[in-house]
Amino acid sequence: MPAKAAPRAAVKRALDQRQLVLFYQPIHELKSRRVVAAEALLRARRRSGEIRQGAPIAAAAEKGPDLRRLDSWMIERAFRDAAVWQQRAPAVRLHVNVSAREIEERGFASHLRKLAALAGIDLARVNVEVTETSFVARPRAAARTLDAVKSLGAEVWLDDFGTGHSSLSHLLAFPLDGIKLPAAFVKPLAGDARARALVQHLVAMAHAMELRVIAEGVERRDQLAVLRKSGCDFVQGFLFSEPMPLEAFLTRLS
Ligand code: G
Numbered sequence: 001m002p003a004k005a006a007p008r009a010a011v012k013r014a015l016d017q018r019q020l021v022l023f024y025q026p027i028h029e030l031k032s033r034r035v036v037a038a039e040a041l042l043r044a045r046r047r048s049g050e051i052r053q054g055a056p057i058a059a060a061a062e063k064g065p066d067l068r069r070l071d072s073w074m075i076e077r078a079f080r081d082a083a084v085w086q087q088r089a090p091a092v093r094l095h096v097n098v099s100a101r102e103i104e105e106r107g108f109a110s111h112l113r114k115l116a117a118l119a120g121i122d123l124a125r126v127n128v129e130v131t132e133t134s135f136v137a138r139p140r141a142a143a144r145t146l147d148a149v150k151s152l153g154a155e156v157w158l159d160d161f162g163t164g165h166s167s168l169s170h171l172l173a174f175p176l177d178g179i180k181l182p183a184a185f186v187k188p189l190a191g192d193a194r195a196r197a198l199v200q201h202l203v204a205m206a207h208a209m210e211l212r213v214i215a216e217g218v219e220r221r222d223q224l225a226v227l228r229k230s231g232c233d234f235v236q237g238f239l240f241s242e243p244m245p246l247e248a249f250l251t252r253l254s
Protein backbone atom coordinates (compact mmCIF):
# COMPACT_ATOMS: atom_id res chain seq x y z
CA MET A 1 0.00 0.00 0.00
CA PRO A 2 1.31 3.49 -0.69
CA ALA A 3 2.36 4.90 2.65
CA LYS A 4 2.08 8.52 3.68
CA ALA A 5 5.48 10.03 2.91
CA ALA A 6 7.72 11.50 5.56
CA PRO A 7 9.30 14.86 4.71
CA ARG A 8 12.28 14.42 2.40
CA ALA A 9 14.66 15.70 5.05
CA ALA A 10 13.54 12.83 7.27
CA VAL A 11 15.17 10.32 4.91
CA LYS A 12 18.54 11.98 5.16
CA ARG A 13 18.19 12.42 8.92
CA ALA A 14 17.27 8.77 9.43
CA LEU A 15 20.27 7.64 7.38
CA ASP A 16 22.68 10.11 8.99
CA GLN A 17 21.54 9.33 12.49
CA ARG A 18 21.43 5.58 11.96
CA GLN A 19 17.81 5.33 12.98
CA LEU A 20 17.01 2.63 10.47
CA VAL A 21 16.77 -1.07 11.17
CA LEU A 22 15.72 -4.09 9.19
CA PHE A 23 13.20 -6.63 10.38
CA TYR A 24 12.75 -10.02 8.75
CA GLN A 25 9.41 -11.60 7.98
CA PRO A 26 9.47 -15.34 7.30
CA ILE A 27 7.96 -16.62 4.06
CA HIS A 28 6.48 -20.11 4.37
CA GLU A 29 5.93 -22.80 1.80
CA LEU A 30 2.18 -23.31 1.93
CA LYS A 31 2.24 -27.10 1.71
CA SER A 32 4.88 -27.81 4.34
CA ARG A 33 4.56 -24.59 6.38
CA ARG A 34 8.35 -24.55 6.45
CA VAL A 35 10.24 -21.25 6.38
CA VAL A 36 11.87 -21.03 2.96
CA ALA A 37 12.83 -17.35 2.92
CA ALA A 38 12.56 -14.04 4.73
CA GLU A 39 11.82 -10.56 3.45
CA ALA A 40 13.87 -7.63 4.75
CA LEU A 41 11.49 -4.86 5.85
CA LEU A 42 12.48 -1.33 6.79
CA ARG A 43 11.79 0.03 10.27
CA ALA A 44 12.71 3.35 11.91
CA ARG A 45 13.89 3.48 15.49
CA ARG A 46 12.79 6.51 17.49
CA ARG A 47 15.06 8.10 20.09
CA SER A 48 12.71 6.63 22.69
CA GLY A 49 13.58 3.19 21.33
CA GLU A 50 10.13 2.74 19.84
CA ILE A 51 10.13 0.95 16.50
CA ARG A 52 8.03 2.46 13.71
CA GLN A 53 7.03 1.30 10.24
CA GLY A 54 9.64 2.28 7.64
CA ALA A 55 7.11 2.77 4.85
CA PRO A 56 6.86 6.59 5.19
CA ILE A 57 10.66 6.85 4.91
CA ALA A 58 10.70 4.57 1.88
CA ALA A 59 7.88 6.56 0.25
CA ALA A 60 9.74 9.85 0.79
CA ALA A 61 12.96 8.37 -0.55
CA GLU A 62 11.13 7.27 -3.68
CA LYS A 63 10.47 10.93 -4.56
CA GLY A 64 13.68 12.48 -3.27
CA PRO A 65 17.44 12.43 -3.82
CA ASP A 66 18.31 9.77 -1.23
CA LEU A 67 16.73 6.71 -2.84
CA ARG A 68 20.04 5.24 -3.95
CA ARG A 69 21.59 5.74 -0.55
CA LEU A 70 18.61 4.17 1.24
CA ASP A 71 18.44 1.21 -1.16
CA SER A 72 22.18 0.63 -0.83
CA TRP A 73 21.97 0.73 2.95
CA MET A 74 19.08 -1.74 2.96
CA ILE A 75 20.72 -4.14 0.53
CA GLU A 76 24.05 -4.09 2.32
CA ARG A 77 22.48 -4.57 5.77
CA ALA A 78 20.23 -7.36 4.50
CA PHE A 79 23.13 -9.11 2.73
CA ARG A 80 25.21 -9.08 5.90
CA ASP A 81 22.31 -10.39 7.99
CA ALA A 82 21.40 -13.11 5.49
CA ALA A 83 25.06 -14.18 5.29
CA VAL A 84 24.78 -14.88 9.04
CA TRP A 85 21.58 -16.93 8.94
CA GLN A 86 22.60 -18.77 5.77
CA GLN A 87 25.59 -20.23 7.62
CA ARG A 88 23.03 -22.20 9.62
CA ALA A 89 20.26 -22.48 7.07
CA PRO A 90 21.69 -22.07 3.57
CA ALA A 91 18.39 -22.89 1.90
CA VAL A 92 16.55 -19.99 3.53
CA ARG A 93 16.62 -17.27 0.91
CA LEU A 94 16.69 -13.52 1.36
CA HIS A 95 14.09 -11.25 -0.28
CA VAL A 96 15.23 -7.64 -0.72
CA ASN A 97 13.10 -4.80 -2.04
CA VAL A 98 14.45 -2.66 -4.82
CA SER A 99 12.60 0.28 -6.29
CA ALA A 100 11.63 0.21 -9.95
CA ARG A 101 13.41 3.55 -10.31
CA GLU A 102 16.63 1.94 -9.14
CA ILE A 103 16.63 -0.84 -11.72
CA GLU A 104 16.46 1.67 -14.56
CA GLU A 105 19.96 2.73 -13.58
CA ARG A 106 22.79 1.27 -15.58
CA GLY A 107 25.24 -0.30 -13.18
CA PHE A 108 22.71 -1.56 -10.68
CA ALA A 109 23.65 -5.21 -11.27
CA SER A 110 27.36 -4.59 -10.75
CA HIS A 111 26.53 -2.56 -7.65
CA LEU A 112 24.59 -5.58 -6.37
CA ARG A 113 27.50 -7.90 -7.17
CA LYS A 114 29.92 -5.68 -5.23
CA LEU A 115 27.65 -5.51 -2.18
CA ALA A 116 27.23 -9.30 -2.24
CA ALA A 117 30.99 -9.85 -2.41
CA LEU A 118 31.53 -7.45 0.52
CA ALA A 119 28.91 -9.18 2.65
CA GLY A 120 30.05 -12.67 1.66
CA ILE A 121 26.68 -13.80 0.38
CA ASP A 122 25.97 -15.92 -2.69
CA LEU A 123 23.48 -14.11 -4.96
CA ALA A 124 22.04 -17.53 -5.83
CA ARG A 125 20.41 -17.32 -2.39
CA VAL A 126 18.86 -13.90 -2.97
CA ASN A 127 15.50 -12.90 -4.43
CA VAL A 128 15.23 -9.30 -5.65
CA GLU A 129 11.70 -7.88 -5.31
CA VAL A 130 10.95 -5.12 -7.74
CA THR A 131 8.55 -2.73 -6.08
CA GLU A 132 6.53 -0.86 -8.64
CA THR A 133 5.70 2.08 -6.42
CA SER A 134 7.12 4.34 -9.09
CA PHE A 135 6.40 4.23 -12.77
CA VAL A 136 8.89 2.33 -14.91
CA ALA A 137 9.73 5.05 -17.39
CA ARG A 138 12.30 2.98 -19.28
CA PRO A 139 11.11 -0.63 -19.30
CA ARG A 140 13.82 -1.76 -21.71
CA ALA A 141 16.59 -0.43 -19.52
CA ALA A 142 14.91 -2.07 -16.53
CA ALA A 143 14.63 -5.40 -18.35
CA ARG A 144 18.33 -5.28 -19.28
CA THR A 145 19.26 -4.63 -15.66
CA LEU A 146 17.10 -7.50 -14.48
CA ASP A 147 18.67 -9.84 -17.06
CA ALA A 148 22.04 -8.91 -15.61
CA VAL A 149 20.76 -9.47 -12.06
CA LYS A 150 19.54 -12.92 -13.04
CA SER A 151 22.81 -13.80 -14.72
CA LEU A 152 24.45 -13.13 -11.33
CA GLY A 153 22.28 -15.95 -9.96
CA ALA A 154 19.57 -14.01 -8.12
CA GLU A 155 15.85 -14.50 -8.66
CA VAL A 156 13.61 -11.62 -9.71
CA TRP A 157 10.13 -11.20 -8.22
CA LEU A 158 7.45 -8.62 -8.92
CA ASP A 159 6.16 -7.11 -5.68
CA ASP A 160 2.59 -5.98 -4.95
CA PHE A 161 1.46 -7.33 -8.28
CA GLY A 162 -1.60 -5.59 -9.68
CA THR A 163 -1.35 -2.42 -7.64
CA GLY A 164 0.50 0.88 -7.94
CA HIS A 165 2.19 1.24 -11.31
CA SER A 166 2.31 -2.43 -12.05
CA SER A 167 1.70 -3.27 -15.65
CA LEU A 168 0.83 -6.62 -17.19
CA SER A 169 3.44 -5.92 -19.83
CA HIS A 170 6.09 -6.30 -17.14
CA LEU A 171 5.17 -9.98 -16.99
CA LEU A 172 6.44 -10.30 -20.55
CA ALA A 173 9.26 -7.79 -20.49
CA PHE A 174 10.95 -8.78 -17.24
CA PRO A 175 12.78 -12.10 -16.61
CA LEU A 176 10.62 -12.98 -13.61
CA ASP A 177 10.68 -15.97 -11.28
CA GLY A 178 7.52 -15.09 -9.42
CA ILE A 179 4.96 -12.55 -8.31
CA LYS A 180 3.78 -11.39 -4.91
CA LEU A 181 0.07 -10.91 -4.40
CA PRO A 182 -0.57 -7.83 -2.25
CA ALA A 183 -2.42 -7.89 1.06
CA ALA A 184 -5.16 -5.83 -0.60
CA PHE A 185 -6.10 -8.93 -2.68
CA VAL A 186 -5.74 -11.33 0.23
CA LYS A 187 -7.72 -9.33 2.78
CA PRO A 188 -11.19 -9.74 1.18
CA LEU A 189 -10.61 -13.37 0.15
CA ALA A 190 -13.00 -15.07 2.53
CA GLY A 191 -16.17 -13.11 1.92
CA ASP A 192 -15.77 -11.61 -1.52
CA ALA A 193 -16.41 -13.85 -4.55
CA ARG A 194 -14.73 -11.38 -6.91
CA ALA A 195 -11.58 -11.31 -4.79
CA ARG A 196 -11.56 -15.12 -4.82
CA ALA A 197 -11.94 -15.18 -8.61
CA LEU A 198 -9.15 -12.62 -9.01
CA VAL A 199 -6.69 -14.54 -6.86
CA GLN A 200 -7.56 -17.96 -8.29
CA HIS A 201 -7.05 -16.69 -11.82
CA LEU A 202 -3.88 -14.78 -11.01
CA VAL A 203 -2.36 -17.91 -9.50
CA ALA A 204 -3.43 -19.99 -12.50
CA MET A 205 -2.04 -17.39 -14.89
CA ALA A 206 1.24 -17.20 -13.00
CA HIS A 207 1.63 -20.99 -13.00
CA ALA A 208 0.83 -21.17 -16.72
CA MET A 209 3.68 -18.68 -17.21
CA GLU A 210 5.95 -20.80 -14.99
CA LEU A 211 5.99 -18.16 -12.29
CA ARG A 212 5.63 -18.91 -8.59
CA VAL A 213 3.32 -17.01 -6.25
CA ILE A 214 3.71 -15.59 -2.74
CA ALA A 215 0.58 -14.23 -1.02
CA GLU A 216 1.23 -11.36 1.40
CA GLY A 217 -0.71 -10.21 4.43
CA VAL A 218 -2.24 -13.59 5.27
CA GLU A 219 -3.92 -13.10 8.64
CA ARG A 220 -6.72 -15.63 8.81
CA ARG A 221 -7.41 -19.31 8.28
CA ASP A 222 -10.28 -18.64 5.89
CA GLN A 223 -7.91 -16.65 3.66
CA LEU A 224 -5.38 -19.45 3.84
CA ALA A 225 -8.02 -22.00 2.82
CA VAL A 226 -8.79 -20.06 -0.37
CA LEU A 227 -5.09 -19.64 -1.12
CA ARG A 228 -4.53 -23.36 -0.67
CA LYS A 229 -7.41 -24.16 -3.01
CA SER A 230 -5.99 -21.72 -5.55
CA GLY A 231 -2.65 -23.54 -5.52
CA CYS A 232 -0.69 -20.59 -4.18
CA ASP A 233 2.92 -21.64 -3.48
CA PHE A 234 4.06 -19.49 -0.54
CA VAL A 235 2.49 -17.38 2.17
CA GLN A 236 3.63 -14.46 4.29
CA GLY A 237 1.64 -12.77 7.03
CA PHE A 238 0.69 -12.51 10.67
CA LEU A 239 -1.03 -15.91 10.63
CA PHE A 240 2.43 -17.48 10.29
CA SER A 241 4.99 -14.95 11.50
CA GLU A 242 5.34 -11.25 12.15
CA PRO A 243 8.41 -9.33 11.00
CA MET A 244 11.14 -9.66 13.63
CA PRO A 245 14.68 -8.50 14.39
CA LEU A 246 17.56 -10.64 13.11
CA GLU A 247 18.22 -12.16 16.54
CA ALA A 248 14.65 -13.41 16.82
CA PHE A 249 14.79 -14.78 13.31
CA LEU A 250 18.00 -16.68 14.08
CA THR A 251 16.30 -18.21 17.12
CA ARG A 252 13.34 -19.09 14.96
CA LEU A 253 15.59 -20.94 12.52
CA SER A 254 17.38 -22.97 15.17
O1 G B 1 2.73 -3.31 1.29
P1 G B 1 3.99 -3.87 1.86
O2 G B 1 4.34 -5.21 1.31
O3 G B 1 5.16 -2.92 1.82
O4 G B 1 3.68 -4.09 3.40
C1 G B 1 4.55 -4.74 4.19
C2 G B 1 4.22 -4.37 5.61
O5 G B 1 3.06 -5.08 6.07
C3 G B 1 5.33 -4.72 6.52
O6 G B 1 5.75 -3.57 7.16
C4 G B 1 4.78 -5.74 7.49
O7 G B 1 5.15 -5.44 8.80
C5 G B 1 3.30 -5.63 7.36
N1 G B 1 2.67 -6.94 7.42
C6 G B 1 3.26 -8.13 7.27
N2 G B 1 2.39 -9.14 7.39
C7 G B 1 1.20 -8.55 7.62
C8 G B 1 -0.11 -9.06 7.83
O8 G B 1 -0.37 -10.26 7.83
N3 G B 1 -1.08 -8.13 8.02
C9 G B 1 -0.85 -6.80 8.03
N4 G B 1 -1.86 -5.97 8.24
N5 G B 1 0.38 -6.29 7.83
C10 G B 1 1.39 -7.14 7.62
Ligand code: MN
Pocket residue numbers: 039097129131159
Ligand atom coordinates in the same frame (compact mmCIF):
# COMPACT_ATOMS: atom_id res chain seq x y z
MN1 MN C 1 8.22 -6.58 -0.77
